[in-house]
Amino acid sequence: MSKKPLWIRHASQLVTLKGSSARPLIGKQMEQLHIIENGSVWLEDGLIQFVGEDEEVAEAYKDRLEEAEMIDATGKLVIPGLVDPHTHLVFAGSREKEFEMRLQGATYMEIMNSGGGIHATTSMTREASYETLFKESKQRLDQFLLHGVTTVEAKSGYGLSLEHEIKQLEVAGKLNDHHPIDVVRTFMGAHAVPFEYKENPDRFVDYVIEDMIPEVASRKLAEFNDVFCERGVFTPEQSKSILEAGLKHGLLPKIHADEIEPYEGAELAASIGAISAEHLLKASNKGIKALADKGVIAVLLPGTAFFLMAESANGRDMIDAGVPVALSTDCNPGSSPTVSMPLVMNLGCLKMGMTPAEVLTAATINAAHALNRGKEIGSIEKGKKADITIFDVPNYMVLQYKYGVNHVHSVIKNGELIVN
Ligand code: NIG
Numbered sequence: 001m002s003k004k005p006l007w008i009r010h011a012s013q014l015v016t017l018k019g020s021s022a023r024p025l026i027g028k029q030m031e032q033l034h035i036i037e038n039g040s041v042w043l044e045d046g047l048i049q050f051v052g053e054d055e056e057v058a059e060a061y062k063d064r065l066e067e068a069e070m071i072d073a074t075g076k077l078v079i080p081g082l083v084d085p086h087t088h089l090v091f092a093g094s095r096e097k098e099f100e101m102r103l104q105g106a107t108y109m110e111i112m113n114s115g116g117g118i119h120a121t122t123s124m125t126r127e128a129s130y131e132t133l134f135k136e137s138k139q140r141l142d143q144f145l146l147h148g149v150t151t152v153e154a155k156s157g158y159g160l161s162l163e164h165e166i167k168q169l170e171v172a173g174k175l176n177d178h179h180p181i182d183v184v185r186t187f188m189g190a191h192a193v194p195f196e197y198k199e200n201p202d203r204f205v206d207y208v209i210e211d212m213i214p215e216v217a218s219r220k221l222a223e224f225n226d227v228f229c230e231r232g233v234f235t236p237e238q239s240k241s242i243l244e245a246g247l248k249h250g251l252l253p254k255i256h257a258d259e260i261e262p263y264e265g266a267e268l269a270a271s272i273g274a275i276s277a278e279h280l281l282k283a284s285n286k287g288i289k290a291l292a293d294k295g296v297i298a299v300l301l302p303g304t305a306f307f308l309m310a311e312s313a314n315g316r317d318m319i320d321a322g323v324p325v326a327l328s329t330d331c332n333p334g335s336s337p338t339v340s341m342p343l344v345m346n347l348g349c350l351k352m353g354m355t356p357a358e359v360l361t362a363a364t365i366n367a368a369h370a371l372n373r374g375k376e377i378g379s380i381e382k383g384k385k386a387d388i389t390i391f392d393v394p395n396y397m398v399l400q401y402k403y404g405v406n407h408v409h410s411v412i413k414n415g416e417l418i419v420n
């Protein structure tokens, strides 16, 4: 942790998103960024200590200005560090051949059902040593940082046996300990039915419930429990029992819902009180209403829809219906091999009808809430973690408008300048 205080000053726009720590923003609130022009932030002891206009901060610290390391943000945009609430960070290998197959007309599910897809990555991940898995995943994490991300979620789900699920979660834990980015762990043993259980998927569900969840929870290897609820993968009934078993052991439910076909995943997320429902390309109007009623966060993944050449989830309708919306890369080797939250935000505007202000909210404070961390990160407010990203653009609209360019100027994590 930096001994010297860090003073970011002269920000052209300082986006604070203040006042949103208690609950995610919904509807019109998602446009209220609370911007300070000529803004300053004072960071010390890993935390945000003071936020205001240049003069206010200069006055508050007038006896200590000399002590601080200074970042001149003239002409720049200063925002809370980006939060990516849905990734499959820890895996081995890559699947570019499947990409080519899809370009020639094969579908994602066809490839998976013929032994590729998640199964291919599962084989490569099982075979990889702990060290290889760490090294490959760390490279991705380094790239996340270069794209302005300071916290990521990481799901298991390429092990599909107790031993290998634990290996993935332990690697994620070690990355959290050894990398500036915070890594939040989700158990996703129910990502696919592995070949060994192909003839008897219910036995695999029992294995997840009776063996994996208790062990993962008692060893505190994850905070959340996720399931791929999709026709041909896990049914809503199986998903419900897996998520309920997790809850019994203190793992908060998340769900991959209504991605490829409508399957009442959103309805299940609402009825079980999930913290978030993710994907939702094919969510029904009834499902969307249920999410709004229960305040379940919709984690939308427009990069995945783009990469699968599918129509994106209807972010616009969800926001208008009062659903709290967050955005994420879904970084994984099959359906979204990207680490770029700024690109995902851009797709949020162009493919889901969200405004530049809404995507900023969705990629910071609402994403923090999807990880149960709304009180610690996601906005620039006194007492929160000093996680901040600075972009070389004069305002938040330019960040969306000049797309396909990495505008990150610097990243500050726990009060320390990491990327510069
Ligand atoms: O979120 N949909 C399921 N899981 C991942 C894809 C995993 C893979 O293809 O390796 C997703 O898109």
Ligand code: FE
Binding pocket: 086, 087, 088, 256, 330, 332
């Ligand atoms: Fe996913």
